[in-house]
Each structure stands twice: as C-alpha cells, then as structure tokens.
Amino acid sequence: MSALLSVVDVGKRFRGLIAVDRVSFTVEAGEIFAVIGPNGAGKTTLFNMIAGVLAPNEGTITFRGERISGRTPDAVCRLGVARTFQIVRPFPALTVEDNVVIGALLHRTEMAAARRHARDVLATLDLFDKRDFRASALTLPDRKRLELARALATDPKLLLLDEVMAGLRPTETDRMVEILRGVNRDMGVTILLIEHVMRAVMALAGHMLVLHHGAPIAKGKPEDVVRDQKVITSYLGQESI
Ligand SMILES: Nc1ncnc2c1ncn2[C@@H]1O[C@H](COP(=O)(O)OP(=O)(O)OP(=O)(O)O)[C@@H](O)[C@H]1O
Structure with a gap:
C-alpha cells in the first residue's frame, strides 16, 4: 500500500477558536480509515479542508502526491475525492437516477454513458x-x-463519509457496513469516514484517528486505540462500543 492522502500539521482557526490543531495522518490506498471524537472535536472541519470547502491556516494536504489544500471543492472532486454530507442533500424533486446521473457527468460528456454508469452504481x-x-x-x-x-x-479514488450511519437502526447499519465493505473491496475505493457508531467503526476501519478539542489524542489500529485511557476518558466513556 502507498499513501493516497497525506495530512501534515494541518490547523484551522475560527477567530479565537482552534477547531483543528496540528493534525497529521496518512491514509493508504485501499484502506478504510476512521476519524472519531466527541461533538465539536473538529472532524467536519478537517473533512471540509480535505474536500476544499475550507482552506487550512497551516499545514498541507496532499492527495496522490499533489497538494490539494486551498484548492476549490470542484478541483478536489475532479482529482478523485468525493464526499457525503452529515445532513443528506440530494436534489429532492429529481428522480433517484437523475441525482446519480449528475455525479456521473463529472467525468462523462455523453448523457447515455452517464446514465449507464448511474444505473450500474444504483444496482x-x-x-x-x-x-x-x-x-x-x-x-x-x-x-x-x-x-x-x-x-x-x-468515480472517486477516495470517499469521505460524514456520519453515514447516523439515524440508522442496527440492521440498517449492518447493511451499510456490508455495502461499504463492497465499495472498498470490489470498486477499489479508499474510504475515510467520520463516525460515532463505534460498532460500524470497529467493523470497518483498519486504522483510526481520535480528535479531542481539535487535537489528535490517539492514532493506530482500532483494537489498540479503544484501549487507550485518554480515548476512553474523553470519548468512549460516553459511547457504547
Ligand atoms: N464556520 C465556523 N465558524 C465558527 N466556528 C466553527 C465553524 N465551523 C465549526 N466551528 C467550530 O469548530 C469546532 C469544531 O467543529 P466541527 O463541526 O468540525 O466538529 P465535529 O467534530 O465535526 O462535531 P460533530 O461530531 O458535532 O459534527 C466547534 O467548536 C465548532 O463550533
């Protein structure tokens, strides 16, 4: 495996508030990597910097060897980074298929080809x-x-998932875990997810990072991270594994 995404000493401030504080981590091609932490820990801000929605105040983000920090969301998406949002936001009046066709048109100019691709993804x-x-x-x-x-x-190389399990029942969560495993294994898509549902994180992630007040407090394999006393005190104590 080789580094697909590299985040080095990245920080973001909103006026006086340090939302993300010198965060570094690497996501290898082909893996599933989770970012966890309590509400307000800086997870979404970190995603927004990777996706080009926010520019970091310091540090660099590199994707497939190219610096992406400070680029526009459209440019980052064209390079192969796609995201989902915590609050789902499809175009409500469009059909399911047309919503997906819009995504397919990013790398296709012919409507018929975009529709075929959209139908494959829907299947x-x-x-x-x-x-x-x-x-x-x-x-x-x-x-x-x-x-x-x-x-x-x-057609992303890297998929950013922001709380994709939120609001799902346990059986629906298990189904989503299976789907994401398939997307990772069969479509070769690397996944970076923010998630509060620890059952899903433990089932999916090969590595994880824990943020607390914007700062990284633990990093590594899930089975090691969940035994870290700092992680238990600041986060897992409040959650059920
Ligand atoms: N645009 C903004 N302007 C000012 N403060 C912000 C902005 N976006 C986020 N923050 C603050 O930055 C901190 C980190 O927020 P962020 O949404 O990244 O946390 P989070 O870990 O994603 O939380 P959650 O799990 O609730 O989604 C919070 O204190 C939040 O209030």
Whole structure:
C-alpha cells in the first residue's frame, strides 16, 4: 500500500477558536480509515479542508502526491475525492437516477454513458428498483444510500463519509457496513469516514484517528486505540462500543 492522502500539521482557526490543531495522518490506498471524537472535536472541519470547502491556516494536504489544500471543492472532486454530507442533500424533486446521473457527468460528456454508469452504481447499492422515485420519497436509509451513490458516480479514488450511519437502526447499519465493505473491496475505493457508531467503526476501519478539542489524542489500529485511557476518558466513556 502507498499513501493516497497525506495530512501534515494541518490547523484551522475560527477567530479565537482552534477547531483543528496540528493534525497529521496518512491514509493508504485501499484502506478504510476512521476519524472519531466527541461533538465539536473538529472532524467536519478537517473533512471540509480535505474536500476544499475550507482552506487550512497551516499545514498541507496532499492527495496522490499533489497538494490539494486551498484548492476549490470542484478541483478536489475532479482529482478523485468525493464526499457525503452529515445532513443528506440530494436534489429532492429529481428522480433517484437523475441525482446519480449528475455525479456521473463529472467525468462523462455523453448523457447515455452517464446514465449507464448511474444505473450500474444504483444496482451496486440496491437502489436500481427505486431509480424512478423522487429523491424526496425515499426513506432515510435509502436517502443515505442515494447520497453514497451520488458520490460514487463521480468515480472517486477516495470517499469521505460524514456520519453515514447516523439515524440508522442496527440492521440498517449492518447493511451499510456490508455495502461499504463492497465499495472498498470490489470498486477499489479508499474510504475515510467520520463516525460515532463505534460498532460500524470497529467493523470497518483498519486504522483510526481520535480528535479531542481539535487535537489528535490517539492514532493506530482500532483494537489498540479503544484501549487507550485518554480515548476512553474523553470519548468512549460516553459511547457504547
Ligand atoms: N464556520 C465556523 N465558524 C465558527 N466556528 C466553527 C465553524 N465551523 C465549526 N466551528 C467550530 O469548530 C469546532 C469544531 O467543529 P466541527 O463541526 O468540525 O466538529 P465535529 O467534530 O465535526 O462535531 P460533530 O461530531 O458535532 O459534527 C466547534 O467548536 C465548532 O463550533
């Protein structure tokens, strides 16, 4: 494996508040990497810097050897980084398929090719039968999968998932874990996820980083990180594993 994403000494301040404080980590090509931590720890701010929504105040972010920190979201997406949002945001009035076609058009100019690709992605995510539904008519688990389908349609090398398990029941969470394993294994997509549902994190992640008040307090394999006293005190004490 080789480094796909490299985050080095990255920091972000909002006026006086240090939201992300000198964070460094590497995501290897092909792995699933999780970022965890309590509310307000800086996880979404970190994602926003990787995705180009926010520019870091310090440090550098490199993707496939190219510096991406400070670039626009569109430029970062074109290089192969796609994301889902904590609050799912498909176009509600469009059909499921048309929502995914929009993603597919990033790297395709022909509508027929984009539609074919969109249908392949929908089939992979078990949404093919609902392709003609309006996005607004979907249940929450289906909307989460649609959000994932839209991101995957852009042919990412790296997928950023922001709390994709939030609001799902345990059986739906297990289904999403299986889907993400398939996306990682069969489509060769590297995954970086922010997640509070520890059962899903433990089932998926090969490595993880724990943030607390913006700073990294632990990094490594999940089975080691969850035994770290700092992590238990600052985060896991409040959560159920
Ligand atoms: N645009 C902004 N302006 C000012 N402060 C912000 C902004 N975005 C985030 N913050 C602050 O930065 C800190 C980190 O927030 P962030 O949303 O990154 O945390 P998080 O770990 O993603 O939390 P959660 O698990 O609740 O989503 C918080 O104190 C938050 O209030």
